Amino acid sequence: MKKTCQIIAIAVFLLFIGGFFVLNIVTPDREFSPQENKYLQMLPDFSFKALFSGKFTKDFEDYTTEQFAFRDGWIAMKARCELLSGKKENNGSYYCGDTILPDFDNPGQEEIDRRADYVNALAENVDTPVYFGLIPGATEINASLLPKNAPADSQQTVLDWAYGRTRSTAGNVDVQTALAAHRDEYIFYRTDHHWTSLGAYYGYTALCESMGLTPSPLSAYDRQTVSEDFCGTTWSSSGFTWVKPDTIETFVPDDGSVTVMNLEKNPPQEGPLYVTSFLDVKDKYSMFLGGNSALRSIDTGHDGPTLLIVRDSYADSLVPFLLEHFSRIDLVDLRYYRDSLTRYINDNGFDSVLVLYSVPNFTTDQNLFLLSM
Amino acid sequence: MVFSSILFLFIYLPIVLAVYYIVPGRWRNLWLFVVNLVFYGWGEPVYILLMLFSICLNYFSGLLIARYLSAGTGGRHAQGDRPRAKAVLIVNTVLNLAMLFFFKYFDLVADTLSLIPGVRVPKLGLSLPIGISFYTFQTMSYPIDVYRGDSYVQKNFIKFGTFVALFPQLIAGPIVRYKDIARQLDERHETLDQFADGVQRFVVGLGKKVLIANNVGMLWDVYANATASELTFVGAWLAAIAFSLQIYFDFSGYSDMAIGLGKMLGFEFLENFNYPYISRTVTEFWRRWHISLSTWFRDYVYIPLGGSRRGLPRQLLNLLIVWALTGLWHGASWTFLVWGLYYAFFLILEKMFLLKWLDRHKIVGHVYTLLVAISGWVIFQQTSVSQTLVFFRAMYGFGQAGFCAGQDLYYLAGFGLLLAAAIFASLPAGKTLFARLPEKLRSVAVPALIVLVLVISTAYLVDSTYNPFLYFRF
Numbered sequence: 119m120k121k122t123c124q125i126i127a128i129a130v131f132l133l134f135i136g137g138f139f140v141l142n143i144v145t146p147d148r149e150f151s152p153q154e155n156k157y158l159q160m161l162p163d164f165s166f167k168a169l170f171s172g173k174f175t176k177d178f179e180d181y182t183t184e185q186f187a188f189r190d191g192w193i194a195m196k197a198r199c200e201l202l203s204g205k206k207e208n209n210g211s212y213y214c215g216d217t218i219l220p221d222f223d224n225p226g227q228e229e230i231d232r233r234a235d236y237v238n239a240l241a242e243n244v245d246t247p248v249y250f251g252l253i254p255g256a257t258e259i260n261a262s263l264l265p266k267n268a269p270a271d272s273q274q275t276v277l278d279w280a281y282g283r284t285r286s287t288a289g290n291v292d293v294q295t296a297l298a299a300h301r302d303e304y305i306f307y308r309t310d311h312h313w314t315s316l317g318a319y320y321g322y323t324a325l326c327e328s329m330g331l332t333p334s335p336l337s338a339y340d341r342q343t344v345s346e347d348f349c350g351t352t353w354s355s356s357g358f359t360w361v362k363p364d365t366i367e368t369f370v371p372d373d374g375s376v377t378v379m380n381l382e383k384n385p386p387q388e389g390p391l392y393v394t395s396f397l398d399v400k401d402k403y404s405m406f407l408g409g410n411s412a413l414r415s416i417d418t419g420h421d422g423p424t425l426l427i428v429r430d431s432y433a434d435s436l437v438p439f440l441l442e443h444f445s446r447i448d449l450v451d452l453r454y455y456r457d458s459l460t461r462y463i464n465d466n467g468f469d470s471v472l473v474l475y476s477v478p479n480f481t482t483d484q485n486l487f488l489l490s491m
Numbered sequence: 492m493v494f495s496s497i498l499f500l501f502i503y504l505p506i507v508l509a510v511y512y513i514v515p516g517r518w519r520n521l522w523l524f525v526v527n528l529v530f531y532g533w534g535e536p537v538y539i540l541l542m543l544f545s546i547c548l549n550y551f552s553g554l555l556i557a558r559y560l561s562a563g564t565g566g567r568h569a570q571g572d573r574p575r576a577k578a579v580l581i582v583n584t585v586l587n588l589a590m591l592f593f594f595k596y597f598d599l600v601a602d603t604l605s606l607i608p609g610v611r612v613p614k615l616g617l618s619l620p621i622g623i624s625f626y627t628f629q630t631m632s633y634p635i636d637v638y639r640g641d642s643y644v645q646k647n648f649i650k651f652g653t654f655v656a657l658f659p660q661l662i663a664g665p666i667v668r669y670k671d672i673a674r675q676l677d678e679r680h681e682t683l684d685q686f687a688d689g690v691q692r693f694v695v696g697l698g699k700k701v702l703i704a705n706n707v708g709m710l711w712d713v714y715a716n717a718t719a720s721e722l723t724f725v726g727a728w729l730a731a732i733a734f735s736l737q738i739y740f741d742f743s744g745y746s747d748m749a750i751g752l753g754k755m756l757g758f759e760f761l762e763n764f765n766y767p768y769i770s771r772t773v774t775e776f777w778r779r780w781h782i783s784l785s786t787w788f789r790d791y792v793y794i795p796l797g798g799s800r801r802g803l804p805r806q807l808l809n810l811l812i813v814w815a816l817t818g819l820w821h822g823a824s825w826t827f828l829v830w831g832l833y834y835a836f837f838l839i840l841e842k843m844f845l846l847k848w849l850d851r852h853k854i855v856g857h858v859y860t861l862l863v864a865i866s867g868w869v870i871f872q873q874t875s876v877s878q879t880l881v882f883f884r885a886m887y888g889f890g891q892a893g894f895c896a897g898q899d900l901y902y903l904a905g906f907g908l909l910l911a912a913a914i915f916a917s918l919p920a921g922k923t924l925f926a927r928l929p930e931k932l933r934s935v936a937v938p939a940l941i942v943l944v945l946v947i948s949t950a951y952l953v954d955s956t957y958n959p960f961l962y963f964r965f
Contacts, residue, residue: 123934124687130938131690132508134945139505175533183497183956192953199947203706205905267901357954 141187148185152400153193153354158184190359197357206265211356214263217308218352218361222257224271225481227279233480234283237473239490243460246426246471247288249328252277253313253321253432253476254294256306273477280480288470289328296324307364310350311478312403315367315435322439329470331443339369344394348402366402368392370438375419382412382454391438406434412454416447423469428452428459428489430479452485459491492533493662494748495700497952503530504752511756512681520653520676523756527656531621538620545590546652549630550645552583553637557644560637580638587631594620599823622662624820628787630655633669635791642670650676659752663745665763665783672758681757689754691937696747698944701951703913704741707733710906711872719881725895727885729902734872735865736913739767742781768917771856772849773837773863784820788813810842811835821871826879830870837863 151158162168162177169175186192197208206212212219241248257264258273274294281290297305297313297320305317313321319336326333348364372391380387389408396405407414410431424446427433433449440447448466450459463471473489480486492499507526511519532539559576594617601612633654636642645651654676660667714722714730746763753760767779777785793813799806811832818831841849849856866883873879884890915921925933 120930120934121683123937124683126934126938127687127941128683128690130942131694131945132505134942135501136505136509138501138949142501170536172535175536179496179498179533180956182502183953186497186501186953189953192950195947195950196954199950203905204908206901207905265901266904267897269898269901 138187142185145187153190155354155400193357194359208356211352212264212268213358216361217260217263218356218358219257219260219264220311220352222255222270222273222478224276230276230279231283233486234280236486236489237284241287244463244471246463246468249288249291249470249472250284251291251293251325251472251474252280252480254297255311255476255478259297259301259306276477276481291325291328293321293324296320307350309353309361309364310403311352313432315369318435319369319439321436340371342368344368345397345402350403370441376441377417378407379415380411381415407437410451412451414449418444418447421445426450426463426468426471428473430475432476433474452488459488492530495697495952508755521649524649524653527653527658530658531656531661534621535618541620542656545626545630546655548583548586549633550648550651552579552634553644555579556634556637576638580634583634584631587627591623591627594623596823625664625666626655626661628666632791636670642673659749660760665746665749665760666787667760671761675758679757685754685757689751692754693748693751694941694944696744696751697948699740699744699747701948703916704737704744706909707913708737710902711737713902719891721892722881722885722890723892723894723896723899724885724888724890725899727882729899731865731869731882731886735868736917738868739917740913766917766919768861770860771853772841772846773860774841774846776860776864788817792816807839810839826870826874826876830867833867833870
């Protein structure tokens with residue numbers, strides 16, 4: 119009896135470690151993980167140089183872990199175990215039933231002041247009126263969904279500090295109030311940190327109020343569902359991969375009268391308003407204008423003034439609503455744009471400039487200082 | 492390489508075990524010697540040379556000492572040229588300690604000397620060779636034992652090298668003395684019993700490290716750098732208890748894995764932990780905590796200094812020396828010295844008069860010992876004395892942040908179950924209860940638990956590199 123028990127114990131142990139040893143050899147390596155949106159470590163090339171610098175062993179160790187059989191399944195299991203043990207979060211995201219909310223860390227007033235001063239510098243450098251908008255994230259707007267006592271910092275505090283600091287601009291856009299008034303609607307994706315097209319619409323109404331424009335009523339749009347299986351960034355990072363996917367909608371149809379020139383490419387590349395090929399891959403949000411680019415210029419096909427937006431990706435789903443009010447909208451992404459922003463604004467004679475960031479990006483992006491260049 | 496990694500569990504270990512049991516017995520030490528070097532060199536391949544140097548140094552010192560002591564017949568009454576043997580021993584000990592000092596403490600001394608105005612000692616910035624504190628102590632005890640006649644000399648280089656670099660205990664103990672496994676190096680008989688014990692022991696250790704230590708460690712991390720205005724009474728205690736559990740499960744888990752792996756390869760190592768948190772006195776705590784280290788200091792420092800045989804003042808001085816060294820052994824920072832002396836204080840106090848009193852007040856003894864140990868870990872883990880004081884003020888009712896904050900409740904709810912399980916697992920009760928189960932049930936439960944711990948640990952290990960790159964996170 120005792121002996122049988124021992125043999126079984128030894129057998130399960132050896133089968134487990136030996137089984138995965140073999141399994142990891144026979145299962146093919148994946149170059150890219152859509153779930154993690156990153157290239158996975160492949161078997162590193164051996165060289166004595168790499169060995170003695172320690173690079174080979176480190177890469178090899180990453181390789182064993184990143185190419186482990188059923189990796190995505192293990193990750194979900196770990197997330198489940200965390201919840202079972204009583205935790206309400208995993209990898210920096212809170213589990214709120216069918217919604218995943220990313221954590222938020224307030225970096226302190228000094229840091230926020232420094233960042234707001236970059237906006238001030240831009241306003242001083244150009245003659246064009248500069249509008250400034252901060253978009254609070256879902257964690258702020260839907261704070262009531264957070265686990266009890268969750269230690270996510272208030273984004274409202276950051277907003278108040280930043281808006282209290284910015285001066286001599288054309289005005290601060292009150293996105294917060296517009297979103298908060300509709301917090302019970304589907305204005306943020308449940309599995310992604312972005313706002314939905316509906317959320318972007320409410321952001322648009324706030325912007326119209328600041329700029330003195332008349333927003334179109336919601337009923338004027340042709341709402342279309344373009345995807346029902348969008349699994350976003352928080353879905354990936356949290357490991358809560360059983361949360362049901364999101365729906366992506368468009369409100370403004372792409373009738374072909376809009377041309378989006380991607381000026382990052384040489385020669386510039388023309389694209390549509392919605393790049394629907396992104397709907398077939400994991401990163402579906404990028405279908406709005408085709409994702410990130412250093413500089414894009416949109417010919418809206420309408421009459422009106424011109425606008426430059428210093429953007430993060432929240433702006434991409436906002437732009438469709440703005441088309442009817444402007445003849446040209448340019449989008450600058452400071453993560454990739456390396457020329458002088460001031461010169462670009464002055465050279466192109468924009469009628470107005472909008473600096474629009476989500477609060478989490480505003481507090482963390484390392485390239486904001488380029489506003490003052 | 493560390494045991495709690497995918498690389499070790501699913502590549503290194505299967506290969507080591509498979510080849511070990513396929514090759515004939517006389518090749519097994521050589522195989523271990525080779526894979527030990529791979530294991531050791533994995534993190535810093537260059538330091539294999541250091542390891543080889545250490546092996547050669549102590550191997551030849553051992554040979555020389557044995558030769559001077561009448562050709563290695565050893566024994567307490569060996570005649571021969573003792574002065575020469577002693578000279579070799581001294582040179583060897585100095586070289587070993589110099590190596591340890593150079594790699595581990597040079598920068599600390601350089602930093603400290605540079606505090607003196609006008610003095611600038613450049614730092615070396617060397618990365619610490621993994622396990623150097625462990626294997627230096629391990630190897631230098633061998634020539635001492637040969638000199639004292641406590642151990643026979645090992646003439647086979649491979650066998651000696653296998654002992655020094657033996658991967659199960661190489662990087663985190665237990666500190667195995669040569670004399671304790673000398674015979675096993677020459678002749679060992681791997682048995683089914685032993686292997687099964689080894690598997691169980693290893694899996695228990697893996698679970699302790701990956702499932703308990705790593706996770707409660709996160710709770711300490713939440714609070715470690717809290718400012719005086721943030722750190723509440725509850726928060727400080729949560730953090731301190733979390734770290735006390737983390738270090739116990741981390742360290743004893745590592746020892747369990749080492750002992751388990753040793754058994755799988757036919758070795759029997761001595762125990763290193765014995766439920767330290769049930770101690771009634773600090774003296775008892777140190778008999779149950781990191782036993783192999785305390786034993787080492789007792790045999791190679793405390794007793795040679797005269798121990799308790801030269802009167803009370805001398806004994807107190809010896810205790811101070813041993814505990815200053817024990818503190819510094821844990822790390823190259825003066826906070827570890829403070830931590831060592833902190834224990835010297837309580838140990839001396841107990842020796843002078845507290846022990847007798849504590850014998851009659853057992854519950855007080857438990858509470859007092861836990862307070863000393865938990866507070867001690869705060870000194871141990873905080874990198875600055877000022878931050879330690881922030882913690883002590885909050886823990887002992889002089890904090891600025893009050894009793895409890897919402898955040899504390901959140902973490903208490905999230906970690907409560909894990910903390911309770913960890914506290915239970917740090918007591919002998921679980922083992923006792925399990926032993927009382929009917930044998931039939933146990934024989935089913937053991938394999939089931941092994942699979943369960945392996946599966947969940949694997950999930951946590953695979954997840955450790957899970958760091959999605961969200962470039963669209965902008």
